[in-house]
Amino acid sequence: MAFAAIHPEAGRIDATLPDLGRGLTWDQVHKTRPRVALRCPECGHGVHAKVSARKLRYFAHDPGRPTDCAWLNESLEHHLLKLELATAIRAADWHAELEVRAPDGTWRADVLASSHDGTQRVAWEAQLSPITNEDIQERTERYWAEGIGVCWVSPGGKAPWIGSVPSIRVQEPHDDQPWTVVDGPAAFHFEHGTWIVIDAPQLTAFIGWVLHEQTIVHRVRSRYRRIWYPTSEGYRRRNLIWTTSRHIDTETRHEAMRQRQEERKRQREKQERRAEQQRQAEAEARRIEEERQREVQRQEQERQRKIREAEMAVRWEEQQRQRAIEAEQARRRREAEERQRQEQARAAEEQRLWQEQREHQMAVQWWAELSHTQIQELQDAVAEPLWKKQATRAEFDTQGASADNAYGIAIYIRRRLHGILRPSPASLHRLPAVVPVFVRNAREAHDLINTGNIEPARVVHFNLPDHEQMSLM
Ligand SMILES: [Zn+2]
Incomplete structure (x- = not known):
């Protein structure tokens, strides 16, 4: 199922445009006799114009089709989304081409939007099937290398690459609502200091903003990558969002303010650290001084103690000397006393002997x-x-x-x-x-x-x- 085909004379034709993009009518390719030899722009196999039960015009591969054509297995849902994208691009007064292939085959866009002067191009990719982050990253960079903008569009909830490349998630029409964008565009809230996903703008309006560069891709500063989702009341990580330059400025202002705050905080902490170091240095100096004074005091006490000990030693020696003198004196005194006592005893003995002699003489005379x-x-x-x-x-x-x-x-x-x-x-x-x-x-x-x-x-x-x-x- 495809919207584009190669006409043998008119060239590439588009089933979504009233004149097929080449001044033709649908009747000139649909159910004609003889058949127009239309070919698939991707694989070159023969295709024929068809109209679905819901009046959707498209081209279908002829029988015996190759199995490897990119357009072959696309679902109706995929086709409807591509058609919606092309319709919105045209509403913004840009050209929209479906199923476009680079001449050298380096890229193949579902819908390629081009400005009137042809200087600006944006590829819109309806990505319904799973794709790895590496593949989608590589394909994005291929567009950028060619100077082509890109926006990946997911109609489902399971698209892990949302926010890692320029991308949006869309919701199909429901309850009288047209197609809306439910993930991708965001606004910066200065007071909260966070990005907030904006509430479901219409897809048509969003595509207009992108093509007129009112909304641009923005790589979120690393600090703000947790994005607030008001409807689910939770955060999700996003690297790339769609937003306006005003909100980018707000993020920049917030970042500057926060850096100023952090700088002030760093300065404050630095001052506090310096003050703490100063306090510690002073405390250390006090401790050293106190230690020094204690040492001086200790040495003085030691000196006093040695002086006292020396004095005591001198006194003790003096006492010993005095005691020795006294002992010597006592000894001499005792010796003198002993000599005196012996002398007295000797004198008393002499006296007694003399007395006895005298008494004896007197007695002799008495009796004579x-x-x-x-x-x-x-x-x-x-x-x-x-x-x-x-x-x-x-x-x-x-x-x-x-x-x-x-x-x-x-x-x-x-x-x-x-x-x-x-x-x-x-x-x-x-x-x-x-x-x-x-x-x-x-x-x-x-x-x-x-x-x-x-x-x-x-x-x-x-x-x-x-x-x-x-x-x-
Ligand atoms: Zn094909």
């Missing part, structure tokens, strides 16, 4: 005053009364005068000490306690008492003469 007779006389004076009155015998120490008895002669009665006979006046301190002493007469008693070393009551004397009675001789 008496003769044996006189001594016997005195012993008798003591013994006789005892014998006469008490019949007790007085025993006189056979050792005679002894130092233990103060150089007197001990008197015993029944072996008990009874008294001391005539102790020496110089040795009275040696007398045994209590017992009386016996002397010859008052003069001798007086000699003893005068020493003050004996109580007068202890002294018993007799009336014996100092000298021997000459009469007795």
